[in-house]
Amino acid sequence: MELRQFFRSDLAKLSPYHIDQPDHCVKLDANESPFDLPTEIYAEISKEISSLKFHRYPDPSAGRLRTAISKMIGVDRDLIVVGNGSDELIGYIFQIFAKPDVQASFPSPTFSMYQIFAQIFGMSFTEIPLGSNFELIDETWQSHLNRYAKNLVFLAYPNNPTGNLFPEDILHKILVRSDTVLILDEAYYEFSGKSLLSRLHQQPNLIITRTFSKAYGLAGLRCGYMVAHPDVISEINKIRMPYNLNSFSQTVAMLMIKHRENIRPYIKLILEERRRIYDMLVTVDWCEPMPTDSNFILFRAQKPADLVFQKVLSHGVLIRNLNCPGLLENCLRVTIGTTEENNRFLSAITADFGEKV
Ligand SMILES: Cc1ncc(COP(=O)(O)O)c(C=O)c1O
Structure with missing residues (x-):
């Protein structure tokens, strides 16, 4: 039996939403919070679970x-x-x-x-x-x-x-x-x-x-x-x-x-780190970061985005490669993480790419 004849033909062009999940990576690809919940909240969740x-x-x-x-x-x-x-x-x-x-x-x-x-x-x-x-x-x-x-x-x-x-x-x-x-x-x-x-x-x-x-x-x-x-x-x-x-x-x-007062310091830290990463990226000659009001930064590379993505990944940091023809050509997006995670991202970006010029 050919099941396909029963399916909606207009769904043929859709494919499942794909999400990369490599192991042992610093995840700066999905605009999540890098902070786990405060321990006081975990304690209260444990109490609430019993009821x-x-x-x-x-x-x-x-x-x-x-x-x-x-x-x-x-x-x-x-x-x-x-x-x-x-x-x-x-x-x-x-x-x-x-x-x-x-x-x-x-x-x-x-x-x-x-x-x-x-x-x-x-x-x-x-x-x-x-x-x-x-x-x-x-x-x-x-x-x-x-x-x-x-x-x-x-x-x-x-x-x-x-x-x-x-x-x-x-x-x-x-x-x-x-x-x-x-x-x-x-x-x-x-x-x-x-x-x-x-x-x-x-x-x-x-x-x-x-x-x-x-x-x-x-x-x-x-x-x-x-x-x-x-x-x-x-x-x-x-x-x-x-x-x-x-x-x-x-x-x-x-x-x-x-x-919610407990997450205010986290937001403050993200905003401070956002500033720090943006200011650093501005100093990298092949990198053009976009001004942002979010917990992530989009940047355009004057190098192939695939190369930048792989380089960052080789430092154990997963970011989002958005490269496609048009406005996002050679663009990548990094989520603001903890200070340590951001440092890892920045050292990957500033490391020698080993390219022959
Ligand atoms: C603009 C925007 N809207 C909505 C969502 C989805 O968020 P939620 O986790 O609430 O489904 C995202 C997630 O990345 C987003 O970037």
Whole structure:
């Protein structure tokens, strides 16, 4: 029997999301936190575990976690949905808007999941190239959006993999369009300190997603949240998987909120290290680092990116090789790690490459 005849033909061009996981490497490739949870929090998690009932399903609406998030960000809890990382929530957003007369648009380069979800949900989409400094080009966006009756725009703020924040006035121009819903992905908010959350009440067409995977160090527990108009929330709740966030992740995310003061020093350290690495990379003659508002730095090499990637890997450090034709030609991305990890990365970058000139 030929199973392939039953599959959706439009999925043929998709391939599984590939993630390199070499052993014994310093992992500076996935924009995770380099810091494990503070020991006080581990102690409290151990206490809480004993009262969790693993044989029961979790709270289906994650009420206590949503209340904790609501208090933390000052937004009514009815405007909040939590999920298995912001990835799951971004997928739900595509699902509720995927219909033939809605055009999805996002910059290029940006977070790859927007394109993957658009393909999974069979949505028509456009990638709008960023400018040569990875900036949004206002006129290009406006004339593009003018072509469609209904637009769904995804912007990572700051953008991944470029690290920069897009200017607020351009976001504002997109947001005030009555033909556009804007999803602002604030996965790196804690490092940029910039958000459009305060606009949510005036703008029913604004959806914000955030995550506990980055600054909060919970990448392994997969927990994110979205904040949106009640009509959006009620659509999301129709398609959301029952019990989508497990009890353990709900509990730990609540503890992280309770103890969020404990992660402030980590964020401060990342910001200091970000400055240090950027300043060092600027001094390397073949290396052009991009200004960043995130916990990672994109840099362009005047050497083949594959060579740089392998060189860094040979020093036991895994970074992300983003090299592809176009804006990301010979570009690589490094996540800010601990001071020791960053030193290892920097010594790899400054080591002799042994090339014949
Ligand atoms: C811009 C952006 N959005 C969302 C995510 C996904 O985060 P989560 O772990 O919450 O699914 C990432 C992860 O790298 C990201 O870079």
